[in-house]
Amino acid sequence: MMTRSPILRDHVAAAILDAAAIVLAERGDTASMADVAAAAGVGRTTLYRYFPNRDKLLHALTEAALTELVDRLVAARLESASVPDGIARVTRAVLGAAGKYQALAHTARKADMPPEFADQLGEPLAMLFRRGAADGSLRADLGTETLLGLYTALLEGVLSQGLHHHLGAEPAASALTSIFLDGARPR
Amino acid sequence: MMTRSPILRDHVAAAILDAAAIVLAERGDTASMADVAAAAGVGRTTLYRYFPNRDKLLHALTEAALTELVDRLVAARLESASVPDGIARVTRAVLGAAGKYQALAHTARKADMPPEFADQLGEPLAMLFRRGAADGSLRADLGTETLLGLYTALLEGVLSQGLHHHLGAEPAASALTSIFLDGARPR
DNA sequence: CCGCAACGGTACATCGATGTTCCATGAAGG
DNA sequence: CCTTCATGGAACATCGATGTACCGTTGCGG
Incomplete structure (x- = not known):
């Protein structure tokens, strides 16, 4: 059979x-x-x-999306990059995984995100930002938490606005990184 | 009676x-x-x-939210401010009107936003950014459109993430403005 | 080439949300 | 005080979405 x-x-x-x-x-x-x-x-x-049923579908979707994101994040090898370059890599990773990930922002309003994923996603990022605060490659006046919050907010906003569709993933990623790191004011 | x-x-x-x-x-x-x-x-x-009915409620809600936002925007008197200060004022205005405005991001997925509001909201902002590009107070290498998109994305992300609740509206606004204008890298 | 198993479709039961109608109650206004 | 009117609750019809059962068809595997 x-x-x-x-x-x-x-x-x-x-x-x-x-x-x-x-x-x-x-x-x-x-x-x-x-x-x-x-x-x-x-x-x-x-x-x-x-x-x-619907729940199972949503659950499978979140798991697939988070797994893809985690995979891209470990593949980014943040430890072996400078902080600015690490941020650039994270940005590319997230925008690259946008397809599946974007859906969750609207639906799974941080409902039942498995906690093991939360760590696997949040820890590397938090580590990167802490490193940036320690070695002086990131501002310290706003606080690492706030800085990280603003960064993820920017990511989420770009995704939810579909900016990576208008510009293409790679240009959107580099523009986002550039703005976040260097700001809109000319240097 | x-x-x-x-x-x-x-x-x-x-x-x-x-x-x-x-x-x-x-x-x-x-x-x-x-x-x-x-x-x-x-x-x-x-x-x-x-x-x-539900539609009427949603409609009234969007109208109230957009009206409040427009009011705050005209009260901000963007014409009589420098571009960076104008951006700071817009940020405060949007985060201040967050209460009602935030709901629309999830629901009214730019469905039936009355076009007169779209202009009343978008035009002043576009004007501000064009002025910034012209007088050199904003970077020109990313394009005014992209810059504006990133700014609104950042606003939307901060709202949808509720960062203005954790930090308070005013600190959130100043942090957002500071990051957008000057970036996360120390100057 | 034949049969099993997955597929798509129809039909059906159920459930929650929407919108409507009716009525008892209570409070403000004359 | 007494009328009037908004309110809130209950009951009801309807609709769309969910989930299930059945059935005819199709195509891959042996």
């Missing part, structure tokens, strides 16, 4: 998640399961065969 | 809108009319007497 193919099934599931990410990013919570199914080019019942 | 009092009615309506702004900002589209009514401390039927 051998149920058709387990790999195919995984790929279909991935395709559904990609579609879900898009439609959720567009329409937010108002997107229905039917919308997701249609966007994925799959029957509604088939969608339910892969994800037995 | 004299239907009780027309001013009282306006105040109740305003209270409902305030409550709606809060609950919409928290729960987004998933907030029900019943939630809004409860948050406003008013019966569900009474809510429907003031706003005959």
Whole structure:
């Protein structure tokens, strides 16, 4: 027998998640399961065969998005970069993973983010900023916490505004990094 | 007869809108009319007497929020300020009007923003940034459009992240302005 | 080439939200 | 004091979304 193919099934599931990410990013919570199914080019019942209910789908989506983000973050090897370059890498990583990640900002209003991810995401970033405060490559007058908050706010704003679509991911990333590090005033 | 009092009615309506702004900002589209009514401390039927349906409520809320924002923006007298100071004033204005404005970012996904408001909000800001590009008080290498996009992204991100609640409106505004103008790198 | 299994579609039960109607209550105003 | 009117609650109809069951079709695997 051998149920058709387990790999195919995984790929279909991935395709559904990609579609879900898009439609959720567009329409937010108002997107229905039917919308997701249609966007994925799959029957509604088939969608339910892969994800037995809406919660499971959301959960799988957040997990996929956070995993991708964490992967990109470790691949960025922040330890072996200067602080400014590290920030540039983080920016590229986040904007590159935007596809799936963007949907979560609207829906999963920090509801049930698994705490292990929170650490895996937040710690490297916090470490980077602390290092910057210590070695003088970042301002100290605003406080490391505030600085980090402003940086993530800028990331979230750019994503939610779709700026990386107008400009392309790479130009958007370099513009964002440049503004955050050097400001809008000419040096 | 004299239907009780027309001013009282306006105040109740305003209270409902305030409550709606809060609950919409928290729960987004998933907030029900019943939630809004409860948050406003008013019966569900009474809510429907003031706003005959959900659309009307949302519409009134966006109008109130945008009106407040426009008012603060004209009160800021951007023409008579330097560009950096103008940006500081805009930041304070937006963060000050956050209460109502924040809810719209999640819900009214630039759906039906009345175009007259779009101009009243966008034009002064665009003017300010163009002036900055012309007189050299803002960088020109990223393009005025991009610069403006990054600035509004930063505003939106700070709001959606609630940073102005952790820090207080005024400190948040000055930190935001400082980062945007001067960057995170020490000068 | 044949059968199993996944697929898509239809139909259906259920649930929560929306919007409406009606009525009892209570408080302000004359 | 007594009328009047807004309020809040309950009951109701409706609608869309969720989740489930069934069924005909299709196509890959053996």
